[in-house]
Amino acid sequence: MPLVQIRDVTKVYPASTRGGEPVRAIDGVDLDIEEGDVYGIIGYSGAGKSTLVRLVNALESTTSGSIIVDGTDITTLSERELRKLRLGIGMIFQQFNLFSSRTVRGNIAYPLQVAGRPKAEIRARVDELLDFVGLADKASNYPDQLSGGQKQRVGIARALATSPRILLADEATSALDPETTHEVLGLLRTVNRELGVTIIVITHEMDVVQSLATKVAVMEKGRVVESGDVFDVFSRPQSPASQRFVSTVVKGVPSDIDLEALRARHSGRFVTVTFRDGGASQSDVFLEFGREGIGFELVYGGVNEIQGRAFGNLTLELTGADERIDAVIDRLRERVEIVEVV
């Protein structure tokens, strides 16, 4: 059974002005998150990503539908039961949300103090977490004495204090520079792989999904327009929104502007061939063109590595007799994805 099951969930906020329209922030969302997943939720600003995670840890209540966490429908729980549920769900934020008046140690200890754990246990657990996030030497520092990356490490340690099974990361790297982002994503990967924590990552950056997530859901206007394994969505995006996100990180498919520039230099027909591991190889395809006496030149493209698997989009200029080109394209279609670019 999935660890988190989101079933036909809707969240409507009342109109903010009198006579205004209510806001359908989440509109009939279904999503299954399995234990051990790193699930990326991507969408533009206002798509409903933050609302969706706030529903998962019951910081907001649903308007309709159910959210089943570890077998329990959390939309039916009392406030007391919800407090217990939240101990099993950690959360980290874009702006870190640390207590500025507490030291690093004090910040990490906070959820354990709220849970009423004994002092000695808290001390031992905080020491363990400080080591885990590599901040043992900063235990007595205050947040404003730390870099952004260090603050987020404290955020992660605090979120893990109660040993949650789920970690929600809301734009956790959006305020960090690329190098620090890389480090924090590495730490989150360790959290997932070594501690077995299921992570839900909200982001508007596709490279965060690419480097961290195993599954992805693309949100637009409160709906999930596409979801699945990261490799599948990246190598074969179906919805226009997914195609836009994927094109920000995936090399290979020329934009309209690229095509215009290519046409100025090449007079042949263009096809884009998508290669995936397991399908026809590049040499299979090139041999086929060669056999038919069709000239081919690689004019645009690249090979991408996602989750240790490769796929490539190569755009070729083909020259030769039209009927021969048509026949080869038809034949190749059975073995590889090939689209004529017009």
Ligand SMILES: Nc1ncnc2c1ncn2[C@@H]1O[C@H](COP(=O)(O)OP(=O)(O)OP(=O)(O)O)[C@@H](O)[C@H]1O
């Ligand atoms: N408390 C609220 N009251 C009224 N409307 C809200 C509230 N919270 C969010 N909304 C609206 O719900 C929609 C979804 O917002 P949400 O913050 O979930 O989107 P998001 O995808 O996380 O965007 P961002 O990346 O900008 O945070 C938006 O139209 C937003 O204005």
